[in-house]
Amino acid sequence: MEELTISEVAKRAGIRASAIRYYESIQLLPPPQRSAGRRRYNPDVLRRISFIQVAQAAGLTIAEIQTLINELDDNMPLSERWQTLAHQKLVEVDALMRKVQGMKMILVNGLNCRCSNLEECIDCIIRAETSS
Amino acid sequence: MEELTISEVAKRAGIRASAIRYYESIQLLPPPQRSAGRRRYNPDVLRRISFIQVAQAAGLTIAEIQTLINELDDNMPLSERWQTLAHQKLVEVDALMRKVQGMKMILVNGLNCRCSNLEECIDCIIRAETSS
DNA sequence: ATACGTGTTCAAGTTAACTTTAAGTCAAGC
DNA sequence: GCTTGACTTAAAGTTAACTTGAACACGTAT
Numbered sequence: 001m002e003e004l005t006i007s008e009v010a011k012r013a014g015i016r017a018s019a020i021r022y023y024e025s026i027q028l029l030p031p032p033q034r035s036a037g038r039r040r041y042n043p044d045v046l047r048r049i050s051f052i053q054v055a056q057a058a059g060l061t062i063a064e065i066q067t068l069i070n071e072l073d074d075n076m077p078l079s080e081r082w083q084t085l086a087h088q089k090l091v092e093v094d095a096l097m098r099k100v101q102g103m104k105m106i107l108v109n110g111l112n113c114r115c116s117n118l119e120e121c122i123d124c125i126i127r128a129e130t131s132s
Numbered sequence: 133m134e135e136l137t138i139s140e141v142a143k144r145a146g147i148r149a150s151a152i153r154y155y156e157s158i159q160l161l162p163p164p165q166r167s168a169g170r171r172r173y174n175p176d177v178l179r180r181i182s183f184i185q186v187a188q189a190a191g192l193t194i195a196e197i198q199t200l201i202n203e204l205d206d207n208m209p210l211s212e213r214w215q216t217l218a219h220q221k222l223v224e225v226d227a228l229m230r231k232v233q234g235m236k237m238i239l240v241n242g243l244n245c246r247c248s249n250l251e252e253c254i255d256c257i258i259r260a261e262t263s264s
Numbered sequence: 265a266t267a268c269g270t271g272t273t274c275a276a277g278t279t280a281a282c283t284t285t286a287a288g289t290c291a292a293g294c
Numbered sequence: 295g296c297t298t299g300a301c302t303t304a305a306a307g308t309t310a311a312c313t314t315g316a317a318c319a320c321g322t323a324t
Contacts, residue, residue: 007270017271018313026311036320038271051254054261058238062311078253079245086242093235100232103225106190110218113211118201121210122183129186139300149301150283158281168290170301194281 003040013049027070028052028062059089135172145181159202160184191221
């Protein structure tokens with residue numbers, strides 16, 4: 001079992017060493033062993049980091065990932081906590097989706113804009129916006 | 133022509149007075165007249181603010197809205213500048229849309245998760261993620 | 265011995281778009 | 295004359311998720 005330096009872990013995970021130290025400082029990663037003061041990581045840490053990355057990609061905040069991982073005193077199984085969060089987050093993500101679609105509509109309207117001055121254009125854009 | 137106080141403008145526009153002062157400080161809004169030191173607004177300012185709000189809803193940053201409004205030395209017509217920005221922004225918004233869809237997929241997978249511990253769940257989630 | 269590369273900690277900086285706070289001004293009502 | 299409420303400014307604070315900087319330690323190659 002080869003131990004990894006922090007920069008090796010960073011490289012393999014595709015993040016910066018400073019991010020790893022930050023995760024450790026907020027208890028998202030457990031403190032690793034040290035050799036001459038330097039961190040030495042078991043390759044298992046890479047799975048942990050992958051989890052963090054997937055959770056972030058799903059829209060969970062670091063704070064939410066923390067409670068997901070660290071609430072050991074809570075006897076709810078992990079899958080249940082994950083599902084609870086996934087449920088909440090799906091509501092947020094659906095709202096986000098609608099917002100992005102709204103953004104797109106405004107922009108597409110903007111592409112059809114033929115106004116020559118600000119006053120005119122303001123009315124044109126607002127008309128397009130409120131009529132949709 | 134009734135002039136409005138800053139709090140009346142704020143109320144009608146649905147923003148805070150501090151936001152209006154901020155917009156003025158960064159030249160997004162022109163400095164209004166003063167009466168006894170207090171700002172007095174022509175109701176026209178409400179159209180300006182609507183424009184800012186629509187542009188923000190379209191995903192433009194304040195900096196982008198600034199260049200859109202304030203680049204008067206540039207002889208490109210407003211509609212053209214707006215279209216250039218809309219074009220760029222549509223690319224970003226499409227990327228955002230794909231990201232949000234990715235978020236949703238991860239979350240829906242999460243709802244099917246039946247893992248009982250972290251190790252198992254990490255693998256389960258990452259498997260679902262990488263197989264999609 | 266010394267320079268180098270990589271590591272360490274802790275505090276402060278980054279970004280956007282405002283908000284909050286502190287300290288002071290002003291007109292009107294009592 | 296004094297209180298009240300709305301206003302003014304400039305500077306500092308907010309949020310998330312890190313990054314950067316300063317000052318120092320360590321082991322290895324020269």
